[in-house]
Amino acid sequence: MLSSVQNPRILLLHCRWSKPLHHHHRHYPKAIHAAAQAQAISTSSPTSQIQIIQKSIHSREKTARQFAEEFINRLRLTEPHVKSFLHVSETVLNEADEIDRKIDRNEDVGPLAGVLVAVKDNICTADMPSTAGSKILENYRPPFDATAVRKLKESGAIIVGKTNLDEFGMGSTTEGSAYQVTANPWNLECVPGGSSGGSAAAVSARQCVVSLGSDTGGSVRQPASFCGVVGLKPTYGRVSRFGLVAYASSLDVIGCFGSSVADAGILLQSVCGHDKLDATSSKREVIDFTSQFVAKDYLESQPLKGLRVGVIRETLGDGVDQEVVLSIRGAISHMEELGCIVTEVSLPSFSLGLPAYYVLASSESSSNLSRYDGIRYGNQIVSDELSSLYGGSRANGLGPEVKRRILMGTYALSAGYYDAYYKRAQQVRTVVQKSFKAALDEHDILISPAAPSAAYKIGEKKNDPLAMYAGDIMTVNVNLAGLPALVLPCGFVQNGLPVGVQMIGAAFDEEKLLRVGHIFEQTLQGRLAQHLHLLINEMNVDPSISDRRLRRPQGCTPMMKSRHYTIEEWDTKPIRKIPSLVDLCVQKAVDNVRYLGDVGETDFHLLERFLPHCTVEQLMHIEDSTEDRDLSPVTDKLWKNFYVLQFGANSTNVVVERMKEKRVSFKWRQLYEAKVKDNEEAQQKSFERIKQLYKKENAKKQSRQVQLCTKVPPSTNKRGFWGGGPSSNIGNTKSGIMKKAKLEFLNSREVKNLSAMKKTNFQNNQRVSPIIKKPSHFPGKSSSTPSSSKFSTATSTARRF
Amino acid sequence: MGSRALLVLAPAFLSESILLNHISRTGFHQLLTQNEKRVRVRGRNYSIHSNLERPDVTRLAETARISLSPQEAEEFAPKIQQVVDWFGQLQDVDLQSIEPAIRADTEAGSFREDSPETFENRDAIIAAVPSYEAPYIKVPKVLNKD
Numbered sequence: 001m002l003s004s005v006q007n008p009r010i011l012l013l014h015c016r017w018s019k020p021l022h023h024h025h026r027h028y029p030k031a032i033h034a035a036a037q038a039q040a041i042s043t044s045s046p047t048s049q050i051q052i053i054q055k056s057i058h059s060r061e062k063t064a065r066q067f068a069e070e071f072i073n074r075l076r077l078t079e080p081h082v083k084s085f086l087h088v089s090e091t092v093l094n095e096a097d098e099i100d101r102k103i104d105r106n107e108d109v110g111p112l113a114g115v116l117v118a119v120k121d122n123i124c125t126a127d128m129p130s131t132a133g134s135k136i137l138e139n140y141r142p143p144f145d146a147t148a149v150r151k152l153k154e155s156g157a158i159i160v161g162k163t164n165l166d167e168f169g170m171g172s173t174t175e176g177s178a179y180q181v182t183a184n185p186w187n188l189e190c191v192p193g194g195s196s197g198g199s200a201a202a203v204s205a206r207q208c209v210v211s212l213g214s215d216t217g218g219s220v221r222q223p224a225s226f227c228g229v230v231g232l233k234p235t236y237g238r239v240s241r242f243g244l245v246a247y248a249s250s251l252d253v254i255g256c257f258g259s260s261v262a263d264a265g266i267l268l269q270s271v272c273g274h275d276k277l278d279a280t281s282s283k284r285e286v287i288d289f290t291s292q293f294v295a296k297d298y299l300e301s302q303p304l305k306g307l308r309v310g311v312i313r314e315t316l317g318d319g320v321d322q323e324v325v326l327s328i329r330g331a332i333s334h335m336e337e338l339g340c341i342v343t344e345v346s347l348p349s350f351s352l353g354l355p356a357y358y359v360l361a362s363s364e365s366s367s368n369l370s371r372y373d374g375i376r377y378g379n380q381i382v383s384d385e386l387s388s389l390y391g392g393s394r395a396n397g398l399g400p401e402v403k404r405r406i407l408m409g410t411y412a413l414s415a416g417y418y419d420a421y422y423k424r425a426q427q428v429r430t431v432v433q434k435s436f437k438a439a440l441d442e443h444d445i446l447i448s449p450a451a452p453s454a455a456y457k458i459g460e461k462k463n464d465p466l467a468m469y470a471g472d473i474m475t476v477n478v479n480l481a482g483l484p485a486l487v488l489p490c491g492f493v494q495n496g497l498p499v500g501v502q503m504i505g506a507a508f509d510e511e512k513l514l515r516v517g518h519i520f521e522q523t524l525q526g527r528l529a530q531h532l533h534l535l536i537n538e539m540n541v542d543p544s545i546s547d548r549r550l551r552r553p554q555g556c557t558p559m560m561k562s563r564h565y566t567i568e569e570w571d572t573k574p575i576r577k578i579p580s581l582v583d584l585c586v587q588k589a590v591d592n593v594r595y596l597g598d599v600g601e602t603d604f605h606l607l608e609r610f611l612p613h614c615t616v617e618q619l620m621h622i623e624d625s626t627e628d629r630d631l632s633p634v635t636d637k638l639w640k641n642f643y644v645l646q647f648g649a650n651s652t653n654v655v656v657e658r659m660k661e662k663r664v665s666f667k668w669r670q671l672y673e674a675k676v677k678d679n680e681e682a683q684q685k686s687f688e689r690i691k692q693l694y695k696k697e698n699a700k701k702q703s704r705q706v707q708l709c710t711k712v713p714p715s716t717n718k719r720g721f722w723g724g725g726p727s728s729n730i731g732n733t734k735s736g737i738m739k740k741a742k743l744e745f746l747n748s749r750e751v752k753n754l755s756a757m758k759k760t761n762f763q764n765n766q767r768v769s770p771i772i773k774k775p776s777h778f779p780g781k782s783s784s785t786p787s788s789s790k791f792s793t794a795t796s797t798a799r800r801f
Numbered sequence: 802m803g804s805r806a807l808l809v810l811a812p813a814f815l816s817e818s819i820l821l822n823h824i825s826r827t828g829f830h831q832l833l834t835q836n837e838k839r840v841r842v843r844g845r846n847y848s849i850h851s852n853l854e855r856p857d858v859t860r861l862a863e864t865a866r867i868s869l870s871p872q873e874a875e876e877f878a879p880k881i882q883q884v885v886d887w888f889g890q891l892q893d894v895d896l897q898s899i900e901p902a903i904r905a906d907t908e909a910g911s912f913r914e915d916s917p918e919t920f921e922n923r924d925a926i927i928a929a930v931p932s933y934e935a936p937y938i939k940v941p942k943v944l945n946k947d
Contacts, residue, residue, distance in 0.1 A: 143923075143929070250904035251904075277913075279912050279913065355887060355890055376926075377929035377931070384942070391868035395867050406867065407865060410864050410865045424891045424896060425891060465883070466887060507905070
């Protein structure tokens with residue numbers, strides 16, 4: 001089952017078009033491109049964007065401003081669809097300039113210089129609003145930066161904006177925000193997960209390099225899984241919570257998102273450490289996580305040899321989507337190939353963690369959120385009595401889910417119930433902590449899915465709190481135990497949405513998690529790239545074979561073999577029509593052809609399948625963006641098609657014959673562009689001529705009487721030539737003159753040409769606009785593509801001009 | 802206490818029968834759906850239905866200082882009841898002699914010295930106050946006439 005172990009990011013680099021909103025009319029930064037290309041050839045592994053940016057700006061290959069502009073432009077284009085930001089900074093480019101100036105002066109700029117970081121809106125920033133997604137804090141500007149934000153700034157990072165979240169972090173879909181619903185960049189109809197959905201979607205749509213989130217019960221890891229990015233929840237106490245809007249203080253941690261494990265690790269490195277403003281922050285010395293991110297080429301054949309991996313049995317049972325289970329099994333078999341010793345481990349208290357978590361989180365939130373009374377900050381209602389001012393401001397400012405949790409927490413903490421709920425939940429926490437500790441004594445890391453399903457549709461679980469709470473089963477126990485966990489993409493479900501695997505480590509052992517995660521993601525890519533190439537080659541021989549091959553088990557362990565069919569079995573079994581991975585990729589590309597830029601090293605066979613869906617402008621943009629690579633083997637045919645459609649078959653034949661005659665050959669794109677240019681020049685000339693004639697006519701008219709205009713023919717007559725043209729707006733007197741002039745031109749050849757030209761122009765304009773629409777302009781069957789013979793006559797007339 | 806923790810980690814068949822006898826091997830799904838039934842059937846000392854009152858949303862809202870409209874209270878009640886019932890499964894677990902954990906063990910421990918410091922950005926704090934009349938934060942009258 002290849003698709004089950006497919007790392008979503010293979011699509012980013014190997015076939016970079018897969019991410020729908022990745023880049024629109026922008027090139028990948030050259031350095032990123034070059035590095036990505038090098039990677040694509042050897043491994044196709046996700047690269048550290050932070051490292052690339054550092055290298056480029058220090059070698060002055062590219063400026064911080066150039067990087068910032070690329071991200072900001074992409075942000076502007078994608079934000080109307082994704083809606084991941086509640087506030088976008090206006091000073092990003094100035095800050096980037098400042099970094100460039102510092103580099104010019106050889107000053108120290110810090111390890112995150114020029115890196116655009118998005119920050120979840122429940123983390124305080126003094127220079128931007130911090131609303132925590134709640135109306136009660138609308139427009140609230142904290143008087144201080146959170147410690148994590150301060151550290152980011154000290155490291156040279158540029159805060160690009162504040163990302164959307166479920167109000168106060170209470171939710172698993174980001175639909176609970178009081179301001180907007182964020183969409184999953186992989187499928188805009190799906191939720192990005194939550195509560196840090198905005199931060200995950202922003203990284204996934206490449207609106208920023210990395211982002212900060214917060215994780216109380218899985219709020220970093222579940223959205224990371226849904227959005228196909230890397231999410232890191234550090235050990236409780238690793239990162240200072242000072243400035244993090246408190247939800248459940250015994251569980252909250254600030255976490256990191258990145259598009260590679262290395263990025264998440266580098267981000268953690270710069271925000272972690274003891275802070276005297278947070279008594280729960282650990283005084284442990286922070287070791288350097290970042291030095292261990294070795295390139296894939298330096299790895300041994302079994303780089304994780306001897307690593308003891310425990311698969312949590314309870315996380316792969318009933319209630320977990322089978323496709324998710326398959327992805328995780330695929331990830332497990334990959335880890336075995338890397339030399340890990342994989343065994344199952346049972347945590348019987350696992351399912352108790354969920355109610356215990358919700359008791360603790362609700363109780364603590366009812367206490368923590370009592371500060372929002374509308375007196376010292378936040379929205380206040382008008383009232384003549386204090387307690388109704390409290391009640392009204394809170395009723396007005398807090399959303400329904402927040403109110404419910406406060407009420408549940410108030411109930412659990414009421415006199416007489418404390419022992420039954422809060423204390424019991426704390427006892428369960430002890431059990432969970434001990435069971436994890438024992439399991440981690442036996443194993444180096446534990447493995448589970450990050451969520452029981454892939455992303456679901458927006459609105460699907462909105463009215464069923466228990467269904468939404470159940471989605472947190474995979475993650476809450478880790479918060480109860482305070483352990484670090486890393487989520488990284490490991491596969492897909494059939495509808496093309498990513499699945500993440502969760503790796504849980506011992507307390508304060510982020511180093512091991514990051515090392516294992518890095519090796520996992522680097523090697524998974526390489527192996528799959530090989531498979532994909534193999535498949536693409538086969539596809540051209542016989543599609544049915546590749547179809548079967550796609551679903552053949554890859555490197556299964558004996559434990560899992562029973563779940564799979566062998567290739568012989570497939571021959572006899574009725575094959576369910578499942579789109580192959582390649583089909584999914586191609587479909588994604590076709591759907592999002594408008595966002596394509598640099599196609600990198602994407603295989604020609606793949607290009608052949610989706611490039612025909614481009615319009616002229618899109619194809620031109622793709623070719624121009626793709627550096628150091630000639631796409632003409634695929635695109636030449638397409639350009640010929642365009643030529644035929646635009647200028648007619650006759651004109652095309654003439655060109656072909658002329659080339660034969662003179663024994664030269666041109667690329668069809670050059671021919672097309674030359675022809676368009678010719679036409680434009682001819683147009684220009686004819687317009688100028690007509691303009692002069694108008695001038696002459698005007699001069700004549702001014703000396704005559706205006707009454708002449710009574711001789712104008714019925715207006716229907718001229719419609720045929722002028723349509724809704726510019727002249728129809730001119731005032732009465734003036735239009736009289738114009739009409740007269742027009743009349744005279746009716747008989748002249750120029751006017752005929754002009755009307756033809758106008759048509760050309762009109763149709764050309766039509767062809768530019770569809771970029772923003774759904775790309776339905778497949779040249780072969782398009783209805784709006786000009787193809788009438790009239791058109792070609794018009795242009796050939798123009799050429800004679 | 803230590804031995805209890807070891808039991809948790811014993812093979813599934815052992816721990817299931819001894820410590821958490823209601824949890825099936827694969828878990829949470831069944832737990833969610835069957836919980837209510839189970840709580841009623843067993844009727845143990847801990848059962849919420851025997852000695853804990855059901856949540857009264859209006860009273861809770863008063864305690865939490867959230868003015869709820871009657872419609873809202875009506876809408877919230879079943880949802881809160883549903884979740885509180887679901888919390889009830891905690892009553893069914895034998896947790897005697899297990900210490901409650903306040904939070905994850907952070908090894909942090911020590912508090913900073915309690916010494917006053919001047920906060921630099923005082924103006925920003927005051928700017929955030931919705932109703933301010935220097936040097937006071939203004940609120941409506943605190944005492945009722947009656």
